[in-house]
Amino acid sequence: MDVLHGLLQRVQVRCEDVASSISFxxxxxxxxxxxxxxxxxxxxxxxxxxxxxxxxxxxxxxxxILVLRGTLTETVFExxxxxxxxxxxxxxxxxxxxxxxxxxxxxxxxxxxxxNLVTLHVYTPPLxxxxxxxxxxxxxxxxxxxxxxxxxxxxxxx
Ligand SMILES: [Fe+2]
Numbered sequence: 001m002d003v004l005h006g007l008l009q010r011v012q013v014r015c016e017d018v019a020s021s022i023s024f025x026x027x028x029x030x031x032x033x034x035x036x037x038x039x040x041x042x043x044x045x046x047x048x049x050x051x052x053x054x055x056x057x058x059x060x061x062x063x064x065i066l067v068l069r070g071t072l073t074e075t076v077f078e079x080x081x082x083x084x085x086x087x088x089x090x091x092x093x094x095x096x097x098x099x100x101x102x103x104x105x106x107x108x109x110x111x112x113x114x115x116n117l118v119t120l121h122v123y124t125p126p127l128x129x130x131x132x133x134x135x136x137x138x139x140x141x142x143x144x145x146x147x148x149x150x151x152x153x154x155x156x157x158x
Pocket of ligand 1: 056057058063101107109
């Protein structure tokens with residue numbers, strides 16, 4: 001994770017550089033794959049105010065996030081033995097700031113601000129299978145991201 005964090009600190013990426021990958025969804029945040037290579041992928045995620053990710057982990061992928069515009073709010077959770085999950089941390093990241101998550105880390109990303117949020121995500125290896133959590137009950141269900149479109153494919157058994 002230190003490597004990902006360091007890489008993102010060194011790259012000089014601005015919103016204008018990924019303009020063709022900026023696309024917002026009305027219903028939920030939009031994942032826009034930019035490019036990928038052996039063992040990594042770059043995704044631009046666009047969030048309107050109020051849009052939020054599910055509580056999720058990364059199942060074997062490391063993730064580095066650079067905020068290109070707006071303010072990202074990350075909430076970190078831990079599972080507990082009796083069901084409801086414990087919220088163990090919460091922080092705001094502003095334009096130019098970076099956070100990194102390892103595969104077992106469980107978090108939720110949201111745009112709790114009043115302006116649009118644009119974030120750049122580096123995953124290694126590419127993020128395919130994650131677990132989604134219901135923070136109130138601790139219930140878990142699988143989710144797969146489509147390799148090409150980057151869109152979620154919800155498990156029919158989930
Ligand atoms: Fe994540």
